[in-house]
Amino acid sequence: MTEVLASRTFRGPAADEAIESVHNDLDSLWLDVPFVGDMDQMTFTTAVIESASNIVQHAEPVGQEPVELGVDVEVQPALLQARVSAYHAKPPFGPMTPGSPDEEAESGRGLALIEALVTTVTFERQDGTNTWVLTRTSEHG
């Protein structure tokens, strides 16, 4: 069984306030695991916030219920893992691969940034829920 050293879970409406809550959760998570290096904390926080923001900005409801954001972050020995989910959401539309916007573009860098920050990104869809699973091999432990 995987050993979980610390974790945080968020679930709530996919709205602006959720981003600040998830960020505060991450800041408090790192206080529980000071052995996780600054670079790992910084990169993983950025990837999780990018993914959560992507849901708040782009996820569309599949039915009557509004989209909810779920973020589950776990610190395991030598691994950081986050499951970032859009509940009650349509399947994502548009390209799932990073674009390469020109230098004057004001959007379109999020996916490439996420991929640069983590070790693996995988996508799952089940029962109206889109989940991005982010992992980063950590230098601790």
Add this chain to the structure above:
Amino acid sequence: MEFSHEVKESYAEVKANGRLNMVSAPKLREFVTDVIAAGSNRIVVNLENTAFMDSSGLGALIGCLKAARQAGGDLRIAAVQPQVKMVLQLTSMDKVLTSYTSADEAFSND
């Protein structure tokens, strides 16, 4: 995130304190647009107290840079912290958004 600005002799300094994310990015853009409209086209965004920036925040800075240039000026950033520096480097935007150690230094050679 909180914004403030101060008009100096040769530029206007905008301070952005907090997290520059999808929530605050449109507000930064609006704030800088207002500073430009008030007559300053040389802008330094002081990021000394910006501990975090995501791609939305980066997009807002690029939008502000374009607005400053359209007004015949320029926008530079100063006192970049490690996370912001990382995002700039990973997106190769460190070549577009010139970073200076301090706000005073940003336009000192112009």
